[in-house]
Amino acid sequence: MLAPWHSLSARVLDSGNSPFETANGKDVWSYAEKNPGHSKLIDEAMACEARVAAFPWIHGIHFDLPYVVAVGAKVDGVENIGGDMFECVPKAGTAFLMICREAIPGDKGEVIIVQAVVEEDKKRAARFREVDIRHGFSVYQGKKKINSFLSNMTKGRNLGNLNLSLLEMIFCPYIMELQQRLCPSRFRFGVFQVFKERSTEMGDLKVRGKKEDEDEDEKAEVEIWNYVFxxxxxxxxxxxxxxxxxxxxxxxxxxxxxxxxxxxxxxxxxxxxxxxxxxxxxxxxxxxxxxxxxxxxxxxxxxxxxxxxGERSMAAMILLQSSPVTLAPWHGLSARVLDSGNSPFETAHGKDVWSYAEENPGHSKLIDEAMACDARVAVRAIIEGCPQVFDGIKSLVDVGGGNGTALSMLVKEFPWMHGINFDLPHVVAVAPKVDGIEYVGGDMFVCVPKADAAFFMWVLHDWDDEECIQILKKCREAIPQDKGKVIIVESVLEEDENDKLEFVGLMLDMVMM
Ligand SMILES: C[S@@+](CC[C@H](N)C(=O)[O-])C[C@H]1O[C@@H](n2cnc3c(N)ncnc32)[C@H](O)[C@@H]1O
Structure with a gap:
């Protein structure tokens, strides 16, 4: 489900298929049909959200695609029918969730729609309708299918006293259109809030009491959606x-x-x-x-x-962290905690992050640009917060200095310093060159260029304790015995309980796993 998100901007530009089709080669239901594991995941996920109170007088018909019904749990009193709602819906007193005029009685048929309400502000909604009411956006089915569904449903039919009841309604063009086509004047525009404390026509939906633990539970019921989505x-x-x-x-x-x-x-x-x-x-x-x-x-x-x-742009950092390459390893986090196998990055990409970057210049550029975003902000804070750290330093080597953004700011601010930007050869080769800075490619585990002081920013956190000791030993060899200095810029956890950025440190700690 994550892969389609990378095509969201292409979707807004209206170039090509739906994001799901672009990522997975077919629409979500055809994909699920071919991948029972994913189908099971969908069914189980949706089952979490099934909130139908027990109405024992109702004979229920569970209607879904045949492959879903085939593996669905069998419940007493519920009939299971497989089919395609674009063709036919089984007859019943109440067709739950899906409108099918054909399936319900003309005089007292009822359609109950459960959807999320996105927009209740009518003024705003009207503006949207002006913009483009006809473009139904459905990641899964697309405009064409929705339209054929609508026309099959409404073609030449006597709509009688059809009641449409909405439990919750998404402000969605195709539902608005449905309303207009089905029964413009009769439409019972009832938005029943399932989760809010309001009495509803469904009466049977329980409203919670006000006890504290129940309040907490209610908060959790809302908060959990922040994790779902x-x-x-x-x-x-x-x-x-x-x-x-x-x-x-x-x-x-x-x-x-x-x-x-x-x-x-x-x-x-x-x-x-x-x-x-x-x-x-x-x-x-x-x-x-x-x-x-x-x-x-x-x-x-x-x-x-x-x-x-701009100086404060974080765009490249966001693009790096949300890139498919960076996201893939997250699927291996639990295996990492179980200590089964390589690092998540290696499991996902077959090599460590720096070897991967060496072979993929596009990803290497993304890393360099992302780090430069942060450097522009962090180095400004260092210059303003602790300039005395650089007093008396005639030469400074930035170990793992990336594309040199940090060092160029430092050398500009403290012009008596000679700067050496030291990083892996493929990084140094493409770094933009700045006057007054020397660029050296190499491996910090082998040798660090000599200077009065060594500067490490967001480098040591990439390595475990043993590796850090190796790096720091090489650093010791590079700086003068008597007045050498090592300057480390890192995120420190659990140091200051008023640290507004503590959550960033905790997240970075997860990134480093
Ligand atoms: C997280 S980045 C930090 C970049 C820079 N210090 C900053 O804060 O903008 C880590 C850097 O370490 C470099 N690096 C990784 N392994 C290295 C090695 N063995 N020798 C030298 N540099 C290395 C990477 O190429 C990368 O530029």
Missing amino acids: GYVKIAVVKCAIELGVADAIDKHGSPMTLSQLTTTLKCQPSRLYRIMRFLVHYQIFKEEPITKDSIGFALTPLSRRLSRH
């Missing part, structure tokens, strides 16, 4: 960087309307709208009035950091 935030932010949303607004110099952004970025409007809605919700971008009648998207301090340019 934990990857979505980084995927959408990565998509915004790839599309260049922050750069476009920055270049424009003032807030941009959706239509301006759509034209500038050449995106599919409703998809870009949904991306922006998400980013505004998380206050990564904000909405600001442009005229009396129009609203635009504006930058915030956070979205400025998503720009690819």
Whole structure:
């Protein structure tokens, strides 16, 4: 399920298939049919979310694709039927979840839809409808299938007194269209909040009491979704960087309307709208009035950091951490804790991260640029916070100095220092050259160039204790016995309980596993 996220920006640009198809070669249901393990995962995941209270007077028909029904748990009183809802739905008093006018009685049939409500603000919703009501966005089925579903359902039918009850509704173009086509005037627009403390027409849905442990449980019921969809935030932010949303607004110099952004970025409007809605919700971008009648998207301090340019850009770091190469090892974290086998990176890619980078210049560039993002911020803090550390140092070797961003800032600030940027040969070979800095390629486990002081920033955390001792011994040989200095810049855990960045240190610790 993670692989499709890498194609989110292509989806917004409307280039090609759905992200799932791009990543896996077929739509999600065909994929599941061919991969029973994944199908089981889907079924079990969805079963977690089944919240149907027991209504024993109802005869239930569980209808799904044949391969799903074949392996589904058999429950007394529930009939299991396999089929394709685009062709036919079995007859029943209430068709749970899926609308099928054909299957239910014309006079008293009822359709109950359970969906997430995304947007209840009608003004905002209206703007969206203006943008592109016809473009149903469904990662799984796509517009074509949804449209054929709609027309098969509504073609030449007497809709009678059909009641549509929505338990929760997503603001989704195809459901709005469904509403219009099925029964524009009769549509019972009931949004029943399953999870909120409101009485509902379904009456039987239980409302919790107010005891503390129940409060905590309720909080957990909400919070757990941050983990279910934990990857979505980084995927959408990565998509915004790839599309260049922050750069476009920055270049424009003032807030941009959706239509301006759509034209500038050449995106599919409703998809870009949904991306922006998400980013505004998380206050990564904000909405600001442009005229009396129009609203635009504006930058915030956070979205400025998503720009690819500028002193404070963190775009490259986000692109590195969300790249398929960096994400793949996470699937091996539990094996790492069980201590079974190699490091997760080696398990995923067959070699350690630095050998991989040597053979993949694109990934090596991503690492160098990501580290440079951080260096621009961290070195500024070092220069302002502890300049005295560099007093009396005539030459400084930056061990594992990457593309030299840190050293160039230090040498500029302390011009009496001669700088040596030392890193693996493939890194030094492509580093941009700066006057006053010497570039040396080599292996710090073999030899470190001689200097008054050695500087290590975000290097030692990559190695275990034994390896750090080896590196530091080489360092000892490189600096003068009497006045040599080693400067280490690292994240320190459990040092200061008021450390606002402690969570970053803890996350970095996981990265290093
Ligand atoms: C996490 S990066 C830190 C880069 C830089 N110090 C910074 O903070 O921007 C670690 C660096 O160590 C370098 N490195 C890894 N193994 C090395 C080795 N055996 N000898 C020298 N440098 C090495 C990598 O190429 C990479 O540039």
